[in-house]
Structure formats: structure tokens, C-alpha cells
Amino acid sequence: MVNNIPAGNLQLCAAVLFTGSSFRQISKFLGAFNIQGLSEQCFYRHQAKLLIPTVNWQWKLEQDDLIREALESGSVTLGGDMRADSPGHSAKYGSYTMMNLTCNKVIDIQLVQSNEVGNSVRMEKEGFVRSLTMLEERGVNVEAIVTDRHTGVQKFLREERKEISHYFDPWHMGKGIGKKVDELGKRKSTQDAGQWRKSLVNHLYWSASTSSSGQEAVAKWTSVANHMQNVHTHDNVLFPQCLHGPLVGEGSRVWLKLSTAACERLTDILLAPRFVKDVEKISPVYHTSTLEAFHSLIIRFSPKSVGFSFKGMFARLQVAALHYNENANRSHATTVEGVLRYAIVYPKYKHGDYTVRALKTKPTSFYIDKLMALLFDSVVEDPLLYQEHSEKVPVPEPLCAQYERPDKQDAVSRHRTRFFKKT
CATH class of the missing domain: 3.30.420.10 (Ribonuclease H-like superfamily/Ribonuclease H)
Known part of the structure; x- marks a missing residue:
């Protein structure tokens, strides 16, 4: 006890x-x-x-x-x-x-x-x-x-x-862009746009993490509209050209052609005024x-x-x-020999693709x-x-209406009223 x-x-x-x-x-x-x-x-x-x-x-x-x-x-x-x-x-x-x-x-x-x-x-x-x-x-x-x-x-x-x-947060912004690109990929006229989903999300993260200012992040992000058309020079002094080398052979992409439905609609999504304005405030570190x-x-x-x-x-x-x-x-888990441990997982958002994740010690x-x-x-x-x-924690009123039971005197009064009406 x-x-x-x-x-x-x-x-x-x-x-x-x-x-x-x-x-x-x-x-x-x-x-x-x-x-x-x-x-x-x-x-x-x-x-x-x-x-x-x-x-x-x-x-x-x-x-x-x-x-x-x-x-x-x-x-x-x-x-x-x-x-x-x-x-x-x-x-x-x-x-x-x-x-x-x-x-x-x-x-x-x-x-x-x-x-x-x-x-x-x-x-x-x-x-x-x-x-x-x-x-x-x-x-x-x-x-x-x-x-x-x-x-x-x-x-x-x-x-x-x-x-x-x-x-x-870039994760939320990348998630929103990814959903819109997935919708384009499901349509026959714009299915080529769906192949750019992973590259676009990665480019958004890269634009945020490698920029010293919001204007530079916007310049890098808007450059992708030219890049996906195989155009790698841009009319922006903050980011005049792409930093990658020549994309040939295995490095080539399924380039989108100008004036096609896939190119035009995807460009409208990437360069939407509100989204571009928010890219300027994307978090570079956290x-x-x-x-x-x-x-x-x-x-x-x-x-x-x-x-x-x-x-x-x-x-x-x-x-x-x-x-x-x-x-x-928690620290990174290791084997008995001291080798760092990793695991291959298949998250739902990867749509069948895998990712390598570091294993942590037991909680x-x-x-x-x-x-x-x-x-x-x-x-x-x-x-x-x-x-x-x-x-001291304030508890709000119940969400649903509660039935208030009448007191005994009111119940007796109502019973007498009904009785006299009948008689």
C-alpha cells in the first residue's frame, strides 16, 4: 500500500x-x-x-x-x-x-x-x-x-x-512541387514532365543550400525552366549559366521541347509568382x-x-x-568490429525507389x-x-453540446402539468 x-x-x-x-x-x-x-x-x-x-x-x-x-x-x-x-x-x-x-x-x-x-x-x-x-x-x-x-x-x-x-521549409515546398508534377505525369499530353520530378525537387534543395541570399536562390531556381529545355545560359547576373559540364551520353536527359504542352504547363508551375516569391525565403540551413x-x-x-x-x-x-x-x-550504430551500420529502406514517398539510411543506437x-x-x-x-x-492548464469547453438533465423539481412540475391537461 x-x-x-x-x-x-x-x-x-x-x-x-x-x-x-x-x-x-x-x-x-x-x-x-x-x-x-x-x-x-x-x-x-x-x-x-x-x-x-x-x-x-x-x-x-x-x-x-x-x-x-x-x-x-x-x-x-x-x-x-x-x-x-x-x-x-x-x-x-x-x-x-x-x-x-x-x-x-x-x-x-x-x-x-x-x-x-x-x-x-x-x-x-x-x-x-x-x-x-x-x-x-x-x-x-x-x-x-x-x-x-x-x-x-x-x-x-x-x-x-x-x-x-x-x-x-524546403521539404514542404518540394513536396508541393512533386505532387503537381506527378499530376502532369499522369496525363498523356504531359507525361514527359513527370520524368523531371526527382530532378526538380533535388534542384530546389540545391538552390537553397548553395545560395548566400534569397535573390540568388530565386535565380538558381528559375534557371531550371531553361535547363529542362537543354538551354544552359540564363539572363540573370546572379546565375548566368549552369555549373554542370556537357550532358551527353548517360548524362543526357529527356529534354522538353518548347511550346509543347508538357513544357508550357510545367514551366507555369515552376515559375508561379507566389512560389517564386516563397523561394526567396526558403531556409538555407535548417x-x-x-x-x-x-x-x-x-x-x-x-x-x-x-x-x-x-x-x-x-x-x-x-x-x-x-x-x-x-x-x-543518438549516435551512429556500429557492428562488433566498429563498422558503421546502414539500412536500405523504401519510403512511400519514393514511389518504389530506395534510400540508404544510417542506423542509430537503440532508444x-x-x-x-x-x-x-x-x-x-x-x-x-x-x-x-x-x-x-x-x-493551471486551461481546459476548453466540450466540442459537442451536452444534454443538461433538469433537476427533480422541474421534472415533477412538468409531470403535474401534463396530468392536469389530460384531466
Whole structure:
């Protein structure tokens, strides 16, 4: 017994939440072995009173350390992106993650419910504003931010935070271009354009990483419209000609002919005014690919097929952040002889093509030991402090309308009214 609570029950409940498991799955597992477990009400009671306050407090300690490191570094470059809790455009929750790209650590997470801002489309801007405001209030000097091309975030930084440099993630921009080129490749009249997809995405990355200014990145990017027509000199002083040698034999390409449907439509996509304007702000150094990796990790702790309460969802996001920060900078795995290990994988976005990926050392979970120690050494013994901290998290109104049951007196009055009407 721990403070009049069966220790086994509390340990089982803590293991379920701290590892990102589900009570129903664990209950089925115990039932398959015919092992007596605890009730669902008992689990959610311990989760609300003890487990969630423990996670909130441990994340507070982690966040305080990360902010202290950011203050010592002077200025930081942040990366931000939102993840919806369900596929499609009808999400209930939107979790906005702010990551310190300098050290590859999640520094803040904001959870927004759609009815707080009117609809699910506005959740990303709200989460971004909340996170940036909190970090600035803590004294963090934000030098630059890398995000996707969300219009609400662009407008906010352009009007409210002019001193912060705003960059766009090349992965998101390359993904958008790739989808449009794939659509051209599916049509008979423009199928030759589809063969340029990989080269165009690579050229976008190269334009960003090898340019010293946004104007130079634009000059290099717009040159591809001439290059794919086998024209390698350009009317731009910043990039007058291509840097490659003669492309003959195996180095030749399927060149597009001028005035053909494939050439004209692909050129319209590549030189669209809005896209070219955004290329000028493409990030030359930092990307948000690590944010995408963190969003993939969140699925292990809060699957999109399962619904959670607001505090339950927030706690699982914090556990996921603790796991990511502990394993963010793992070293390269080696064999017994000391040879670096690699693996060949076939990502979905490669459409059957492969890529070589460096294998990392096995992830650790020491954060679970810290959570368990905090729970049994402090929270169970004196839960008031931790519960008060957990209650500071504002919980929005329920998303759906709730039926309000009338009190007993009103029910009796309505019954008497119906009785007298009948008589």
C-alpha cells in the first residue's frame, strides 16, 4: 500500500500512461492470461488525480532546462509545425510543436481545440502564437523561425514580429512541387514532365543550400525552366549559366521541347509568382524534417484512431516529447568490429525507389524511471502541489453540446402539468 492505494494498481496505471499504451489493450492482454486486473474507473481516477499531474510536472522540469539552455546560447532558431489528431479537415485537436533546431529538442507544445478558434483551419496560427508568446515571455531571443507556408503564420510574423527572420521549409515546398508534377505525369499530353520530378525537387534543395541570399536562390531556381529545355545560359547576373559540364551520353536527359504542352504547363508551375516569391525565403540551413519525425513518434503515444480527453491528450504529447528529447541525438550504430551500420529502406514517398539510411543506437527510456520516481516519492505523498500545477492548464469547453438533465423539481412540475391537461 502507498498512501492507502494498492501499489500494484498504481504501478500498472502508471506503466500504461508513461509508455503510451492503452488501458483497453492492457485489459485484453491480462484477460487473455486470465489475470485479475483493475477496473477502467480505477485507471481513469488514478490518471486524473496522480498520473497526469506527474507528467505535467516532469515536462515542466524538462522545459525549464531547455529554456535555460536557450537563454545561455543567446539566440535560437526555432522550427514550428502543427499536427492534427485525426485525418482530414475535421480535427478536434491541433498540437503545435516548437522545436529548437540548434539542439534538436522539443522546447514547447501547445494543444488547441477547434472550438477555441472557430474551426480546425485556424488552430495552427493559434498554437504558433501561443508558443512564441510563451517563449518570448520567458526571455528566449528568437532569431529565426522555420515553418511551412501557412498564410496565417506568415501574416502574423510579417505584421507583429518583423524583427524575426521567417524561413520556409524546403521539404514542404518540394513536396508541393512533386505532387503537381506527378499530376502532369499522369496525363498523356504531359507525361514527359513527370520524368523531371526527382530532378526538380533535388534542384530546389540545391538552390537553397548553395545560395548566400534569397535573390540568388530565386535565380538558381528559375534557371531550371531553361535547363529542362537543354538551354544552359540564363539572363540573370546572379546565375548566368549552369555549373554542370556537357550532358551527353548517360548524362543526357529527356529534354522538353518548347511550346509543347508538357513544357508550357510545367514551366507555369515552376515559375508561379507566389512560389517564386516563397523561394526567396526558403531556409538555407535548417529544415523541419525532425519535426515530422516527432509527429510520427506521437502516433505511438496517441493514435489517431483513439479519442482522448483534453488533459489526457496533452499528457501523452508531453510523454512523447520526453521520449524524443532523450533520444534526439543518438549516435551512429556500429557492428562488433566498429563498422558503421546502414539500412536500405523504401519510403512511400519514393514511389518504389530506395534510400540508404544510417542506423542509430537503440532508444532508451530513462524518462520513465524519472516519472515513476516522481510519482511514488513525491506526488503520492503530497499530491496537492502537483494537482494545482496541473489545474493551471486551461481546459476548453466540450466540442459537442451536452444534454443538461433538469433537476427533480422541474421534472415533477412538468409531470403535474401534463396530468392536469389530460384531466
